[in-house]
Amino acid sequence: MGEPFYSDAGLYDRLFASGKPAVDFYRAAADRRGGSVLELGCGTGNKLIPIASDSHPSVGLDLSTDMLAEARRKADELGVDVDWVHGDMRQFDLARTFDLVIVAANSLLHLHDAQDLVGCFRSVRRHLAPGGQLVFDVFNPSVRMLAQADGVRRRRDALSFVDPGRGAVHVDVAETYDAAAQVTRGTWYFSTESEADFTVLPLEIRSIFPQELPLLVSRGGLRLVERLGDWSGGPFTADSAVQLCICEPD
Structure with missing residues (x-):
């Protein structure tokens, strides 16, 4: 969940x-x-x-x-x-x-x-x-995007934001796609220039x-x-x- x-x-x-x-x-x-x-x-x-x-x-x-x-x-x-x-x-x-x-x-x-x-x-x-x-x-669901879920960690520039306490926060995501379950299993990495991976969170999302x-x-x-x-x-x-x-x- x-x-x-x-x-x-x-x-x-x-x-x-x-x-x-x-x-x-x-x-x-x-x-x-x-x-x-x-x-x-x-x-x-x-x-x-x-x-x-x-x-x-x-x-x-x-x-x-x-x-x-x-x-x-x-x-x-x-x-x-x-x-x-x-x-x-x-x-x-x-x-x-x-x-x-x-x-x-x-x-x-x-x-x-x-x-x-x-x-x-x-x-x-x-x-x-x-x-x-x-x-x-x-x-x-985009079959092309699901096929690109190869487990490689990549920067998501569109998700960057500013934290009042930390400043600019960058977001990296690594995802794999389980076709049998129709579930994308991801790990999200949150970092600043001075604090790498200060938060790492799993996220699993189904495709319908x-x-x-x-x-x-x-x-x-x-x-x-x-x-x-x-x-x-x-x-x-x-x-x-x-x-x-x-x-x-x-």
């Missing part, structure tokens, strides 16, 4: 700071649907806090207590009311329903087994109010290919009603980097 990678909430927020298009997409989805919102794998609340600030009753569920603590701190600082819940998206029971359930930022890809994904979709199905929707994003995705959703009692290919709402194509999926009860 990738827990060690999410043990430092501040590091996570600095690493993935440029998420405004995704925030805008989910915020607009909540406004169109109206009513209450549940986010699974809510992390530090980067998507859910703006949604809650638009007067949507909101619940955020996450397995990482560190991420939830930071989410609670940020929401309290902004005076935004969110119910933060420690739980596992594979199976949960919140004893209520929601008009919209979202799973953002590839969070579903921490569920490596098909049965875990189906379990998550079934739990979502039980928590959807009449007319409710599930909206989530996962990347569109476009043709299998509707089948997994269907086994969970949902149906894929629309799939978009970018944050502006463009159509999904073979070249799309992301699968933005809108699902309803079957």
Whole structure:
């Protein structure tokens, strides 16, 4: 489930700071649907806090207590009311329903087994109010990129960021791809000019290919009603980097 990678909430927020298009997409989805919102794998609340600030009753569920603590701190600082819940998206029971359930930022890809994904979709199905929707994003796997996961450590310049205490932080990643499991197994190295590898973290991410995705959703009692290919709402194509999926009860 990738827990060690999410043990430092501040590091996570600095690493993935440029998420405004995704925030805008989910915020607009909540406004169109109206009513209450549940986010699974809510992390530090980067998507859910703006949604809650638009007067949507909101619940955020996450397995990482560190991420939830930071989410609670940020929401309290902004005076935004969110119910933060420690739980596992594979199976949960919140004893209520929601008009919209979202799973953002590839969070579903921490569920490596098909049965875990189906379990998550079934739990979502039980928590959807009449007319409710599930909206989530996962990347569109590139066979070319998966083939390049050869275990060699490489610099990811696009992931560099500035840490208030350390200065410029560089990120290196070494990945291998397990084709049988459809899982990319990576090691992420964080360094500065004066402190090499001050943090080293594992991260394992599943791939969900476009043709299998509707089948997994269907086994969970949902149906894929629309799939978009970018944050502006463009159509999904073979070249799309992301699968933005809108699902309803079957």
